[in-house]
Amino acid sequence: MRQTAKLFRQRTGASMDGDDDTDPSATLPELADLDWMHHGTAFAATSFWAVARRLPAIVREAIALAWGVSRRDTVAAIGLNVAAGVMTTFGLLATSTVLTELFAIGPTPDRVRSAAPALLLAALAVLARGGLTIAAGWAQARLIPQINYGVELRLFEATTAVELAAFDDAGFAEEMDRARNRGMEEAASIVDDTVNLITGLVGVLATAAAVTVIQPLLLPCLLLAAAPLAVTAVRMARREYLAMLARLTRRRRMWMLAHLMANRHTAAEVRTYQMRTFLLGEYQRIMRMETRAQLLLVRSQTVTRLAGASVAGLATFAVYLVLGWLLLTGMVPLAAAATAMLALQAARGSLSTAVHATNSLYEDALYYRDFQSFLHRADGHTPTGGGEPAPGYQEIEFDQVSLSYPDTDTPAVDQVSLRIRRGEVIALVGENGSGKSTLAKLIAGLYRPSGGVIRWDGVDTTRLDPASLSGQVAVISQDWWRFPFTAGRNISIGRYDRSNGDGPSVTEAATAAAAHDMISGLPRGYETLLNREFKNGHDLSGGQWQRLVAARGLYRDARLLICDEPSAALDARAEHALFQQLRRRPERTVVLITHRLANVRHADRIYVMHQGRIIQQGGHDQLVQEDGLYQELFHLQASGYLA
């Protein structure tokens, strides 16, 4: 833990920056947030042996993951590596025979001749080992994209299936970020590292097997050389890991600033507030700090490397001494001792591979666990589906319905009762924060009430199939997203799977929303891509986007159309055109939310909301006569138009 703390001090530069040693998180507090790499710090404080103990479970999990995407590639990646290990053993045994023949007594040509068959075998073993390793690498590389594809699909299946309320849960959002940021990537890494670990272990075992066959007494020599090698490799891997950790934080800081300085969305504000000098100053300050930290890291890495090389040298020297003693006492023949030296070289590489793989495997598994726990959490937020198909309703009834958002004491919608019939136009009005949008979302089935019952034709909506219910609803929302599709696609995604002739065409919907002329004037008309970040992309003004969003809602052609501030950004002409479309039609209900009370004059019923409750209801003429909030708001607005 002390090491981690020191590392963070180094990274924030607190102990070495002189005038510049203020923590950058003081001016940019978001930099202090390390949530997405919190496992990294946990890992930095865990001992290698604690890591090794958890390995079997992680390896089992990784193999199951690989097995799930491709049995053939899993078997090939592991099996071919094992076969390559067998070839290593054969190669060493053949080399031992070659050396025995060469060191035998007799004329050199005779010795070479008798060594030739074993030499051929040794060469074949090397060839076979090379081929098998390449084939195993191919299978291993094939697994990666397949796993990535599988986990990404699984993640987005989950994020798109969860109910809207999940996104109000801060814990859910954080877990989703963690699962997306690293958890998802690490699925492929744990499989990759598992195969590397197996490769390394097979290499070590293959060498040990060869040495045991040649002369069992040499096995302790191998262990003597391997033990310090293993310790050094662990330290080196840990040091490299810590360096990587530091690099990640540094990169994160750079991303934050780079994002502000080289981004189309921030470009205008950076200029209007003249933030350039400030941002460049921050960038330089952090860069200087990080460069110093990096130099320190390079130095400490060199020291570790030097210490490692010294320990390895001493260990090799000790092995030479033991081997020399075994040779002098005649316990081991010269050829076997020479083979042992070759085996030692082979073991060194395999051991280092295994230790590196162990280190990264443990860390990757922690992040992968984030991914799994997110999926588990998402399952808890996913509607089960099934249930009765929603009726093509005649009446929707709210009976004492309430909704409280997570972590809030006051309900956003408080014991609301109302009835909405097919063919009606009803309006929800009230001041900001009075609960109109929340009530609209309840009507749309986007939220489940925390109290009371919603019925469609007398059936509790919790008994209805959520998909068939939302199939009957269209929402023109005040919070829309600029989907990076063509103008035509931006409308047709309102009901992307509808067959032609089942409702208004894209052009009809656009015309109804006063968007047709605007779209026709775009460089490629309905085929214009609406995103400036792509080649030939185009962007629209806020009001033009809102027309497009209205066109999408009309294209959906649903029985229940909910319009939440559909005209906030529209000019007078477009607003007039849209509200002509939202007039009464027998087959459709319109729920309208707007602050412009002139637009709700024609509504069948107006509900006035205040602090989550309905405090008045009735037609415009009635409400404007009534002494109450509606009258007050209406006169306030009307006074703006009077001379």
Ligand SMILES: Nc1ncnc2c1ncn2[C@@H]1O[C@H](COP(=O)(O)OP(=O)(O)OP(=O)(O)O)[C@@H](O)[C@H]1O
């Ligand atoms: N996702 C949310 N999480 C927590 N609280 C929320 C959330 N959305 C809205 N609220 C709160 O619920 C209350 C009602 O909000 P709502 O958006 O329904 O009001 P509104 O009448 O539509 O307001 P406006 O006229 O400004 O659009 C407000 O106090 C708001 O702060």
